Amino acid sequence: MTSSASDALRKDPKQRPMWDFIDQMPQAQFQPTNLGSWPEVREAVRGRVGDAVVKGGSPKEVLEGLDAVAAQAEL
8 A cells, every 4th residue: 555755744743844835735836847948938037037026017017028938939
């Protein structure tokens, strides 16, 4: 019989600091590293994400720009 690592950690009181993390895992969304476009998109995110939060920045424009980078990279 097999059991999941999360079940084992849940049963161990010494692992209590990990429980919140374990609870979030089913909803986790991971970076799309399997897409060929991901390296280019990742670099665009790193270079542009700060523009969304600076004074006068536009999160909408940043996200639209990242979407355009992703679409172009997929071609």
